[in-house]
Amino acid sequence: MQQQVVDTRNDTVTETVTVREAVFRLLREFGMTSVFGNPGSTELPMFMDFPEDFRYVLGLQECVVVAMADGHAQATHNAAFINLHSAAGVGHAMGNIFTAYRNQTPLVITAGQQARSILPFEPFLGSTQAAELPRPYVKWSVEPARAEDVPLAIARAYYIAMTPPRGPVLVSIPSDDWAVRTLPVAARQVSRALRPDPETLAAIANALDAARAPAIVVGAAVDRDGAWAEAVELAERHQARVYVAPMSGRCSFPEDHPLWAGFLPAMRERIVERLAGHDLVFALGAPAFTYHVEGNGPHLPEGAALVQMTDDPQVAAWAPTGTAAICSIRLGLVDLLAQSAPPQRPAPPTHVRPGRVAEPPAGERLSVDWVLQTLSDVRPRDSIVVEEAPSARSTMHGHLPIFASETFYTMASGGLGWSLPAAVGVALGKPGTRVIALIGDGSAMYAIQALWSAVRLGLPIMVVILNNRRYAALHEFARIFGYRHDDPVPGTDLPDLDFVGLAAAQGMRGLRVDRAEALRPALMEGLQSSGPLLIEVEVR
Numbered sequence: 001m002q003q004q005v006v007d008t009r010n011d012t013v014t015e016t017v018t019v020r021e022a023v024f025r026l027l028r029e030f031g032m033t034s035v036f037g038n039p040g041s042t043e044l045p046m047f048m049d050f051p052e053d054f055r056y057v058l059g060l061q062e063c064v065v066v067a068m069a070d071g072h073a074q075a076t077h078n079a080a081f082i083n084l085h086s087a088a089g090v091g092h093a094m095g096n097i098f099t100a101y102r103n104q105t106p107l108v109i110t111a112g113q114q115a116r117s118i119l120p121f122e123p124f125l126g127s128t129q130a131a132e133l134p135r136p137y138v139k140w141s142v143e144p145a146r147a148e149d150v151p152l153a154i155a156r157a158y159y160i161a162m163t164p165p166r167g168p169v170l171v172s173i174p175s176d177d178w179a180v181r182t183l184p185v186a187a188r189q190v191s192r193a194l195r196p197d198p199e200t201l202a203a204i205a206n207a208l209d210a211a212r213a214p215a216i217v218v219g220a221a222v223d224r225d226g227a228w229a230e231a232v233e234l235a236e237r238h239q240a241r242v243y244v245a246p247m248s249g250r251c252s253f254p255e256d257h258p259l260w261a262g263f264l265p266a267m268r269e270r271i272v273e274r275l276a277g278h279d280l281v282f283a284l285g286a287p288a289f290t291y292h293v294e295g296n297g298p299h300l301p302e303g304a305a306l307v308q309m310t311d312d313p314q315v316a317a318w319a320p321t322g323t324a325a326i327c328s329i330r331l332g333l334v335d336l337l338a339q340s341a342p343p344q345r346p347a348p349p350t351h352v353r354p355g356r357v358a359e360p361p362a363g364e365r366l367s368v369d370w371v372l373q374t375l376s377d378v379r380p381r382d383s384i385v386v387e388e389a390p391s392a393r394s395t396m397h398g399h400l401p402i403f404a405s406e407t408f409y410t411m412a413s414g415g416l417g418w419s420l421p422a423a424v425g426v427a428l429g430k431p432g433t434r435v436i437a438l439i440g441d442g443s444a445m446y447a448i449q450a451l452w453s454a455v456r457l458g459l460p461i462m463v464v465i466l467n468n469r470r471y472a473a474l475h476e477f478a479r480i481f482g483y484r485h486d487d488p489v490p491g492t493d494l495p496d497l498d499f500v501g502l503a504a505a506q507g508m509r510g511l512r513v514d515r516a517e518a519l520r521p522a523l524m525e526g527l528q529s530s531g532p533l534l535i536e537v538e539v540r
Helices: 019-030 040-048 060-077 088-103 115-121 147-164 196-212 218-224 229-238 270-275 313-318 329-339 368-376 390-399 421-427 450-457 472-481 498-505 515-529
Strands: 003-005 012-015 034-037 055-058 079-082 107-111 141-142 168-174 213-219 241-244 260-263 280-283 303-312 325-326 382-389 408-410 437-438 462-469 509-513 533-538
Touching: 019 147, 019 280, 034 060, 034 218, 034 280, 040 079, 040 107, 055 060, 055 303, 055 421, 055 450, 060 079, 060 088, 060 107, 060 280, 060 421, 060 450, 088 107, 088 168, 107 147, 107 303, 107 462, 141 147, 168 229, 196 280, 196 325, 196 329, 213 229, 218 229, 229 241, 229 329, 303 329, 313 325, 313 462, 368 390, 382 390, 382 421, 390 437, 421 437, 421 450, 421 462, 450 462, 462 498, 462 515, 498 509, 498 533, 509 515, 515 533
Parallel strands: 034 055, 034 079, 079 107, 107 168, 141 168, 213 241, 213 280, 241 260, 280 303, 303 325, 382 408, 382 437, 437 462, 462 533, 509 533
Antiparallel strands: 003 012
């Protein structure tokens, strides 16, 4: 039976709909017709009469669900919609919610909640203070006071998630809300791109023009905001060397460009060493700077000044020094290019990449640098690499260059278990594109269930597992705390993991490579496969 009420927002008579109908209408208007989830009892009422034009993307654990949605959101430039189970389900997801927060990925997360009618009785599966559970790693979190307010809450969540700095939001929804009748909510057009104020921009332009040897440090926000071409144009105009910010989750400058200068380490003293000789540092879409270990001394080389362009007010606030413009990176660069007119400068020295490595002798375990060099040789330039192999990261910087916008993704949080399921989401969001998931053996085990989702979705993903049989990154990092090279590090050995067997158990074909002559044919097969293929590479 149809029901009508007077809409006090505009004094018109409007037909009411169920909360379920209102939410799916709204999601359709927002372009979010994929629901990433792992169902539980408190979510079942949402999916009655599930719309035929929607797709449910099943992950076998909540951390997998969030990372798949994160990859999809980054690939499509739109927020992804997630449905999690109450309490424990959100808890399972928190690791990758934290990563989405650090990645600045827009996610609209709904979490089931027990029925309002029994919440006073501390029911089984009830979430106590549901809106507080995911904080501080969501931009906004709410459990609406009334069932009728759920569609408005989801609309608000979407606008907040999509406003820079983008990020995840959460709406907790009691299970008996979905059948309540309410007014429909229409999607609105909300402008989100902010231009820099002219005065600050002029100061940055003047500093760049006056610099003797400027350096640009690019971060993930350049690629996220579609400002790749503008960043290249700015660097070329100023003959500025371009460094990659520490722990950047995207590639924001072509690594075969003559002005590309390599990656900055996450250590204060080392950053100062690398930037020596520059009198101006322009942090572009990046913090200044991300550190991983305690450091001492100045944040910049002696005599160098800092200017910054960021879409994140918090990043501008905690920067230790310098002038900062808070704005859309792309719009800020467009305006900066219209103002900046530097004098002719000589081209700086080009960055020297590591030389090619020789093929390992027969019978010897493969080296990571040779494996990545071979992968670089055979992969298409526009293929997408989604990486989570911490111990191979520095080697990848030397032997697996990235050339194009939106062809590299990794987690900016340091939390493992993101990249394998994120590769599934990226492949889902960019149909027909070849996706390479480059994963360490330790990282893979945090979210190995993602293989099942890749198989069910039939995605063209090549999963390359670098199996060194330990948490190798911890062995390297231990030296910072005084461990000697041969000191044991407890809890870091990972013997006897069979990734080909794990893949087969989830329906995915796998190959094991432990000889040099077998690597290239295996990689070529993976790059040409119409569906997912796992390649386990034994490395030393």
